[in-house]
Amino acid sequence: MKRDALAYYLSFKTYRAPFETRQAKLSDVINAHTEKSFGIDISEYQNRINWDVLSDLETGNPIEFIFIRATAGCNKTDRKFSKYWQKARETYMFQGAYHYYRPNENSIEQANNYIKTVKLKRGDFPPVLDIEKLPRDQSIDSLKVGLKRWLxxxxxxxxxxPIIYSSESYYNDFLKDDFSDYPFWIANYTAFYRDIDSDWSLWQISENAKIEGIRGRVDINVFNGNTKDLRKLLIK
Incomplete structure (x- = not known):
C-alpha cells in the first residue's frame, strides 16, 4: 500500500486502492446520506453523454450538481468542456468547473489558462483547484507557494x-493545516463515513458508478449538507 501510494503522489497515474479494501457498497454510502445533495463530475473521458436522460443516480437519488474539467496545466483545455458546460446550462443542475493542477508548471500561467477558459456567473460553484500529485523537482514548501499563487x-x-479538491491522504499530509480557510472537496472511495468531516464541503465517494446517460463509469459526490446549504457555497 505504501509503495502504491507513493507512486500515486509522484506519477501521473491515478491511485487505485486494492479491491479488497472497498468494503462499503456505493448504495450503502448513498443511503446513509439521503438527506444530503448528490452530484457527479465529468471530463472528456466520459465522451458521449445523453443529457436528456441524465437525472438520477442508480439509487434513484437526483443529481443536483455537476463539475466539469475545464483545464489542466498551462495550456490544456478539456476537449469536451465547452460543449458540456453549455449542456449543463440547459439543465436544472448547479455547475462548476475545475482545473487539474500540474505541480511542475508555472502556477500563474495555469491560473491564466483557467481564467481565459471559464466564465462563471451567479449560481455557479466557485472555481475548483484539483491537486493530486507532488512536484518532481521542487520542495513541498515551493509547491504550496505555487498553489497559493494560483488560488x-x-x-x-x-x-x-476557490474550492480545493484532493484525496483524503493528500489533504491530511499537505493541505489541511496551510489551506484551512478554503472549502475542501475530498476523495475517499474506501471509507464509510456516517458523519462527514465538518471541514469538507464535498466528499467524492466513488469513481465507479453507473448512471443512465453516461457510458462507462463516473465519479459520484455528496455535498455535506442539503440543497439549501449547498446554495450558500455558490457564487452570489
Whole structure:
C-alpha cells in the first residue's frame, strides 16, 4: 500500500486502492446520506453523454450538481468542456468547473489558462483547484507557494474563494493545516463515513458508478449538507 501510494503522489497515474479494501457498497454510502445533495463530475473521458436522460443516480437519488474539467496545466483545455458546460446550462443542475493542477508548471500561467477558459456567473460553484500529485523537482514548501499563487489570482479574478479538491491522504499530509480557510472537496472511495468531516464541503465517494446517460463509469459526490446549504457555497 505504501509503495502504491507513493507512486500515486509522484506519477501521473491515478491511485487505485486494492479491491479488497472497498468494503462499503456505493448504495450503502448513498443511503446513509439521503438527506444530503448528490452530484457527479465529468471530463472528456466520459465522451458521449445523453443529457436528456441524465437525472438520477442508480439509487434513484437526483443529481443536483455537476463539475466539469475545464483545464489542466498551462495550456490544456478539456476537449469536451465547452460543449458540456453549455449542456449543463440547459439543465436544472448547479455547475462548476475545475482545473487539474500540474505541480511542475508555472502556477500563474495555469491560473491564466483557467481564467481565459471559464466564465462563471451567479449560481455557479466557485472555481475548483484539483491537486493530486507532488512536484518532481521542487520542495513541498515551493509547491504550496505555487498553489497559493494560483488560488490568490483566481480569487482576485472571480471575487470568490476557490474550492480545493484532493484525496483524503493528500489533504491530511499537505493541505489541511496551510489551506484551512478554503472549502475542501475530498476523495475517499474506501471509507464509510456516517458523519462527514465538518471541514469538507464535498466528499467524492466513488469513481465507479453507473448512471443512465453516461457510458462507462463516473465519479459520484455528496455535498455535506442539503440543497439549501449547498446554495450558500455558490457564487452570489
Amino acid at each position: 490568490n489570482k483566481i480569487e482576485k479574478h472571480y471575487g470568490v474563494k
